[in-house]
Amino acid sequence: GAVVSQHPSWVICKSGTSVKIECRSLDFQATTMFWYRQFPKQSLMLMATSNEGSKATYEQGVEKDKFLINHASLTLSTLTVTSAHPEDSSFYICSARAFGGLDTQYFGPGTRLTVL
Amino acid sequence: GDSVTQMEGPVTLSEEAFLTINCTYTATGYPSLFWYVQYPGEGLQLLLKATKADDKGSNKGFEATYRKETTSFHLEKGSVQVSDSAVYFCALISGGSNYKLTFGKGTLLTVNP
Numbered sequence: 001g002a003v004v005s006q007h008p009s010w011v012i013c014k015s016g017t018s019v020k021i022e023c024r025s026l027d028f029q030a031t032t033m034f035w036y037r038q039f040p041k042q043s044l045m046l047m048a049t050s051n052e053g054s055k056a057t058y059e060q061g062v063e064k065d066k067f068l069i070n071h072a073s074l075t076l077s078t079l080t081v082t083s084a085h086p087e088d089s090s091f092y093i094c095s096a097r098a099f100g101g102l103d104t105q106y107f108g109p110g111t112r113l114t115v116l
Numbered sequence: 117g118d119s120v121t122q123m124e125g126p127v128t129l130s131e132e133a134f135l136t137i138n139c140t141y142t143a144t145g146y147p148s149l150f151w152y153v154q155y156p157g158e159g160l161q162l163l164l165k166a167t168k169a170d171d172k173g174s175n176k177g178f179e180a181t182y183r184k185e186t187t188s189f190h191l192e193k194g195s196v197q198v199s200d201s202a203v204y205f206c207a208l209i210s211g212g213s214n215y216k217l218t219f220g221k222g223t224l225l226t227v228n229p
Binding site for chain 1: 148159161165209216217219220
């Protein structure tokens with residue numbers, strides 16, 4: 001089956017630093033990738049949708065300058081949390097969708113970000 | 117807009133008990149319906165899906181039937197195991213949501229030996 005990886009699986013950083021999270025589709029080409037944020041004991045909140053080679057589309061209320069998304073290739077998307085603060089601490093999950101598979105998303109294992 | 121409502125937990129069962137987690141939805145058009153499972157500290161795994169009315173999705177002993185007349189997709193398992201302890205999310209995709217997943221709030225299931 002389709003596999004999506006995320007790196008790192010967890011990261012601890014100091015307030016004010018930037019953190020980059022990678023999302024890779026390992027055995028298929030992902031024309032679209034999605035980034036979600038999950039707070040403890042809550043559902044997933046879609047942050048943005050990224051299509052390969054174009055700018056990401058952010059959901060309402062998500063700061064595009066704070067959460068930079070790049071989808072430079074068909075197998076890699078990155079989320080950079082810029083100038084992170086403790087309130088950015090969360091579980092970030094990506095998913096990937098192959099061309100033509102409109103109803104199928106494959107999820108990564110998630111990245112736990114803790115900002116001190 | 118699209119929405120998914122699922123029973124709020126937590127749900128605590130004994131091993132071999134029968135499980136039902138209710139899920140109802142509102143959507144434009146004809147959505148595809150999903151159940152995802154999230155084990156502690158992990159991402160989401162697709163458990164099962166159904167793409168049209170009366171379809172039954174099944175996997176690992178879990179089943180859910182796409183009921184258009186009641187706009188429901190209830191998850192059932194006849195005999196749960198300790199290893200089924202996880203959070204279960206009902207979700208849908210429709211053209212009305214531009215093919216983005218709409219999730220329910222999740223139901224925490226704990227199965228005790």
